């Protein structure tokens with residue numbers, strides 16, 4: 001049995017992750033890459049931000065003397081900090097009441113930075129709060145209250161090529177070469193229509209990505225967009241290029257300009273830890289004899305969300321002794337998918353309900369004839385069981401042909417970076 005351990009939370013199956021939102025200038029990384037907050041972009045040159053403080057000391061005096069930088073300490077809150085700074089509760093109150101945005105001051109975390117500026121009379125004139133390195137809230141005194149402005153600090157971007165070789169799992173390989181789990185997840189999401197990351201990953205699989213590295217004042221702060229990626233899975237090679245079309249829509253496309261997004265997901269579940277493999281002649285323990293096994297079993301923890309593999313309509317959401325709780329989805333007249341042994345149904349899983357690809361239709365369980373928690377997944381074409389991992393699937397929408405030339409022009413340099421390869425063995429060895 002193949003054991004695949006992965007730590008994915010495919011929460012955004014239809015998207016490409018938070019760093020891949022459309023943006024006007026492809027040369028500038030999206031500021032959302034590192035945080036869930038999404039402030040509007042505002043350019044600024046802010047002299048106070050460049051005064052850095054170490055984490056070891058709580059307070060440092062900047063020059064000029066009326067600017068002080070405070071690093072939030074464990075168990076700190078704003079009232080305590082204001083008190084320490086000799087600022088009145090009244091001043092704090094008027095700041096908190098200044099704007100909706102000020103509410104975010106109530107959720108400060110240790111390690112975050114506050115910069116206090118005072119006038120000659122000692123009154124607070126300006127406060128800058130940086131929830132993440134990429135954004136600040138700036139409060140400026142305006143009479144008796146404060147104006148609030150969100151400021152983005154655009155990072156410097158370096159384009160890097162990162163290569164990995166899989167030994168145990170994608171995530172282990174990624175961690176070894178310094179790729180964080182969030183970026184690894186986005187990499188997997190690019191290929192989720194071609195590669196089953198639960199069952200198909202093998203020792204010897206390789207990947208490479210051309211990715212933006214984000215720096216702020218010289219410090220590496222994380223990864224931005226994945227501009228291109230390659231995945232070699234059991235000697236099948238897949239290439240994907242990020243493309244923002246003239247309308248601002250972002251997607252990943254293969255070198256022919258066909259979308260990576262396809263009609264069916266390879267693995268119809270959100271997985272954290274999953275193991276199994278596909279075997280048409282497996283012994284079904286409850287039957288105690290070989291029976292044709294007409295589907296794929298994904299061994300997964302009870303409660304793992306099961307996703308509609310494709311867009312369609314729920315034909316059955318019911319129960320039988322053998323299937324337990326099960327769902328059948330029709331995808332047009334040709335395709336049908338079945339999901340068995342569910343612990344429970346999704347909140348909107350009812351006969352006749354329209355579902356989109358990636359919608360949660362139920363949760364992994366062991367109802368019916370199941371020895372343990374798993375999803376039994378079947379894929380039918382014109383009423384016949386087929387292996388969804390090998391059956392040819394409908395082609396997806398290609399890039400608009402008016403964009404093709406532009407796509408190819410943009411693809412060329414990233415392709416060159418991807419293909420200018422060194423041995424992944426050497427690279428992994430070098431990073432160990």
Ligand SMILES: [Zn+2]
Pocket residue numbers: 293295296297375376377
């Ligand atoms: Zn099964």
